[in-house]
Structures are given as structure tokens and as C-alpha cells.
Amino acid sequence: MTSTFLPDRRTGPGTAPPPPPAGAARARTRRRVTHWLTAVGFQLPALVLFLVLVVLPILFALYAAFFRWGGFGMPSDYVGTENFTRLFDDPVFLGDLWRCLLLVVLSLALQLPFALAMAVLLNQRMRGRAVYRMLFFAPYVLSEAITGVLFGMIFAPGDGLADRVLGGVGLDGLGGEWFADPSMVMATLFLVMTWKYFGFHMMLYLAGLQSIPRELTEAALIDGAGPWQRFRNVTLPLLAPTLRISVFLSVIGAIQLFDLVWVVTQGGPDHHSETMAVTMFQFGFKRYQVGYASAISVVMFGISLVFALAYQRFVLRRDLQGATTTMRGDGK
């Protein structure tokens, strides 16, 4: 899916269609109708599935968010906006929002620059480049659940690999309670997230870097540009479309983070690593307060929707325009 956003200079927007011959207007209309019917025919199954499995649940969640509803039968106890006012009074949910913001900021400030640095490094000619690329990408292939179990063991206080290794090199002081310490749990979680996801972003950047024509860098070199100048003025601007999409994926990922947290801490200790999705799960599937849980999901939906639309409108516009015009060109 992401690859469609990536600028691919080799294929480009395709060759322009030949000018239509005069007097073929009627044939063209008929062809257009046939085209349209074919398109509808092909899309109908997907559309029905999309309506039933995606659109309807969204609308239903929106509806249920205005009820006190335990999940049995149909919602009947209408409470107006009470679920939403309760939500924004709940310190846990407000904490979720704060932690979400924290993860977004940390991802953008640390994880993505790190991924970029690794990508630039592994874009150089060097021995064993493919091996490194594969190694760094490998964590992304692992499922979130396995990652969670794995790091739960690594960071087990006292007995875990992390503490043992630190103890072994005489740094016992650095060891700690990791996921069990309310003040350290987010940092530990972010560490695991970075381990898991930087390889993915690195791969995106590598793909972007490979599509930058070498002539440009060479030209800059001939003009006397140093390594930093070449990176700053040639590589970075040409990598911008990739960076934009990577930021987008990273933010959306932070908003909907669930599996990793659920497996490692279940949101604990004492809600210090809880995310919106975890809170929603707690209320919907443990407390059976499905109306309230729907309100949480509606807010999550709203946040992602606003972010996604704003980001596409203001940041991704340039990148997407190419894509849409290309498609329209093909449709003629």
C-alpha cells in the first residue's frame, strides 16, 4: 500500500494518450458507460464488504457511544453525551492522550532520524550491506505479540537478560524494573518500539534513496559540496516525499498502538503505559461498558481522521496529486 505513495521515477506518470480521433464521440460515450459498468461490477463485492464490515460498524459505534450499553441486545438507555463528558474527566483517558502525544514526539524526534541515519549509512558501498539491511529489517517481520513476550522476558526485573547483561559488565546500577516501574515503563516501551519499527522506516528511506539519481550527487560533488551539504541540499529534499509518508505512518501507528502494550504490560503498572486502544479494550471487553468503549473508539477515530485529512490536505498534497493525475490519465 505504501509503495503507491513512493515516488518511483522509473515508471513515472505513463505516456500521454494519443489525441482522440474526431467524430468518435458517440463511440467514446458508449465505451465510457461500458467502462463504468465494468468498474462497478468489479467493485461491487468489495464495496458490499466494505459497507458491512467497515462503514456499518463505524456508524454503529457512533450510535452506541450515546447509550449506556452493556453489549447485550440493542442499546436502549440513551444518555446523550454523558459518555464523552465522562471520558474527558477520566484521568486515565487524559493520560492516554498525553502518552500518545509523547510517543508521537519521541518517534519523530528520535526513531525516524535514527532510521534515516541507518538508511544513509547502509546506502553506502560497504561489505555485508545486504546482511545489515536484513538484520535491521527482521524485527519488523516479527509479530507484535512475539515481540511483547520476548521483551517481557528480556526486561524481567532482576532475572532478565537486560539486568544480567548490565550486571555482567558491572553496570548493575543501570538495571531497573523496566516495565514494572511506572516512571520507566514508557521509556522501555519506546525502546522496544524503536527496535521493532526503525527497520521498516529504514527500508522506506533506502528505497527513497535509491531512486535519487546519482548524477545529482555527483554534480554537487563536482561543485565542491561537502558530505553534509550534499545530504542537506540534495538527498534530503529529494527524500522528502518518503519522509512525509513515513511520518504519517508513524503517527497513525502511535495513535492505534495496542498489541505490544497489551502483551507486555496490559497498560500497567497503574495505567502508566495505557493507550487509548487499551482503555477501550478494558472497558469494552472486561467491564462490558460497551457504550463507553464506543465513545473512546469514536474519539480515536476522530483524532486519526482529523490528522489523516489535515496531513493529506496540507502535507501530502504534492505527493498525492501526482498519483491521482496518473490514475485519471490511465482511465481515459
Add this chain to the structure above:
Amino acid sequence: MGDPALSRRGFLAASAAAGLGMTALSGCGGDSDEGSSGITTVEWWNISTTQPTKDVWAALAKKFEAQNPKVKIKIVQLENDAYKSKMTALIASGKLPDIFHTWGGGVLRQQVDAGLVEDLTDRTKEWADGLLPVAKEPYLLDGRLYGIPFDSGMVGFWYNKALFERAGVSTPPTTWNGFLDTVEALKAKNITPIALAGKEKWPGMYYWAYLAMRVGGAEAVQKAAEDKDFTGPAFVRAGQLLKELAGLQPFQKGFLGAAYSDPNGQAAAVGNGKAAMELMGQWAPVVEADAGKGLGDDLGFFPFPAVEGGKGSLTEVFGGANGHALRRDAPQAAVDFLRFFASEATDRELVTKTGVLPVVTAAESALTDPNLTAVQKQLKAATGFQLYLDQAYAPAVGQEVNDSVAALVAGSKSPEQVAESITKTAKEEQ
């Protein structure tokens, strides 16, 4: 895209659908089988994922199939928490497995109120009367029986005799102050006094519930549930006492992140001799030996100590049992299986092989383990009974109890705030 609520929902819907699909498919299988050869497939959902129980149960199912050639038992085993989540999805779908694990109480009541559970009062009358009354208690709702126990039990302290001895504690404490002294004595010898699974929250609730029972008596706890008011002095005092205990830092390193049955969890800490005791139900020895090495003869049991000046007595027990319920309109084969499972022969086998407590009086002689015998004696002499709070109450209230007591132990809620937030949730749930 860009819709996490949706993808999550989609995922859950998909997994629920997958579960349903499986049920539907197996249902089809059963139906078609019935058409050709008259075989009924009974689906049996349980949480016995640990050994030796897992194998013993599978063998029992085979035995039942041998005795009833026209019945096939299909076992679906899920880990405790996964089971609860999965049941939620199934309940929303309106169809439960033929036989499913239950703890009785508020969760069962909710399922009963939704019309999903079979009333067993009449269908099991001729044999269920012979079961131990205290074991049946959790499944009796308004005088009707909705579940059959295969286990009975209570919560108490399981301790390491060797570690207690090393700390100079020769007899287990019977009073709360004596208990605190024991904790101090263990700490003085650099022994972790108590293992607690802070990540899972329910083990912490046991302390608060027992303390409330010891301070106010079992009746006060029952009454609070009826009045939906947990702000009484018994609960606030319970919170204060628990806070005092937590202040001594008696728990293992990193207990806030510890699970119960993990290799690094609460049971393993006691089973491997790294912590001196845990407050846990009758299944504790089995899990200690499964997740850790197990303590063998070093393992001892003592009831939750009495609180000085409290109204509750040592003979009031907190706990509950495990049982099975049937979905509404379950086939007769499922009832037959429950009868088979609660028969004297099966019960004796369960008692000797899987470490549960007998539910049939005749099977009591099979109990040889001194600790479990002590538990059984306590249970039979019980003058009051309180089911686990997170099972006795409606799910939202039960979870709020677990959650706010966990916050109390972690130091972010005061005893008063705990009592208030539980009361608030209880009142909202009407």
C-alpha cells in the same frame, strides 16, 4: 485507512467471526454426523491449560466417549484471560459453547440475564443434591442452579516453611499484627516476604477483600454489595491496612509488572523459593509446580489472619470454585457429561491427579495432601462465605475493585478514594 478504532474493531470482529465460524463449522460437522450415524458433538470450553490437568481432562473426555459412543467431546482450551475475552465476543454474538467454564457470581448472572445459560435445577436434580453445598454456592442465583462445580476452594496464604524457619518464625501468624511481624522478620533475613502479580490486578484484590471481611465481617461485605455502598468503615480500614502492608515493601522486585503464572510471575517466585508466601486459592500448589519448581514438603498453608478488633472471624472464607455451565438448550449429552464429571469416580481421579478439592462427599477420602486437607477442613467448617469480588459483582464493578486496589498498592489512590470509586461504579451499574 487511518482509522484505528476500525481496524481494531475489524480485527476483533474478524477473530470473533473466526471463532463463530469454527463453532458453526463444528456445528455443521455434528449435524451431518448426526444425520448419518447419530453422533452428537459437544463442545467443551475450559481453561485447564496447565499440566497435569490438561492431559487428565483429555483422558476423561475419551473415557466418556467410550462410555457414550454416540457422543463426541470437542475440547477447546484457552488461557484464563484469553478465555474471558473470547467469552465476551461470544456473549455479544448470543451463542455460547455447549459446556463452558464458569466461576459463578455476577458474570454468570449477566449471562443468565441475557438468556444464554441453561437452568440446571431440574435437569440435574437427582444427582446434584449430593454435591457439597459450599461448592454449589457460587452458581445458585435466586435459588436456581446454573452451574456444576468440579472444584471447591478458598483463598489463603501458601508459605515456604523453610524460609519461615530461616526467619525464625516457627508457627504461621494468626493475627494481622503477627503477620506484619512475620513480614518484618523475613525482610530482616533478606528474604522477599510476599510474591504478588501486580500486572494482573486480581491477586491484589484478595488482600483488600479479606481485610474487609476480617474488619467488618462477611455479612458487612455482603451488605455493601446489596446497598452498592463500599464507603463503610470496614472497606476504608481494609484499604488503610493494605496500604500499611505495601508501605513495608514486602513484594518481590518488579511486582507491579509481574504476571501470575509466567515463568517470572508470582507463582514461580514462590515455587522457586524466591519469595516466602503468596495469598492464593487452592490451585496454588499446582501452578507453583507448573510455573516454577514447586516446594513439595516445604509448602504450608495458613488462613488469612484475623484483624485485631475486627468483627470477622478466622472461619469466614473468601474464595470460590470452578465449575461448568451449559448454554441454553444444550443437548442432553452435555448434561450427561456434567453428571459423569461430578461422579464419585471422576471426582476421586480429579482429586488425586489434578489437586482439586472434592465436590462429592464420597470422594473426600481421596484427599491425601495435608495442605489440601487443611483447606478442605476450613471449607467445611466455614461460618461465612464470600465469592471472589471480581466474580461476585457485575464485571464493571469487579474490574473497578481490581483496578483501584492495584492503584492503592501502587500508591496512587488513597483508601478513601478506592472505596469511593468502587461505590460510584456500583451505583452506575444499577
